Amino acid sequence: MDAGASFNDASLALQAAVEGQGVALGRLMLAADDLRAGRLVQPFDVVLPNDYSYWLVYPPAALDKPQVAAFRTWLLSEAK
Structure with a gap:
């Protein structure tokens, strides 16, 4: 059986599905x-939880910029 295309980037896999090249997880x-635009459909109501973490990273001097400090403060408040 031909496994077909595989992608290391989830965005590329989703774009391939949008273009009709197969299905994607x-x-x-x-x-x-x-999904909202109707370019893809979710065939099942199952959504699996995951253990992914997200990290906000920046050079130390970036917090001297008011926009970066404000974004960091906002992000931390949203994550709680």
Whole structure:
């Protein structure tokens, strides 16, 4: 059986699905716009939880910029 295309980047896999090249497994967050626009469909109501973590990273001097400090403060308040 031919395994078909494989991608190391979830965005590329979703784009291939949008272009009709097959199906893709991906994060709902990445597929949300295509799902809302009808370019993709979610065939099952099953959404699996994951243990991914996200890290906000920046050079130390970046916090001297008011925009970066404000974004960091906002992000931390949203994450709680």
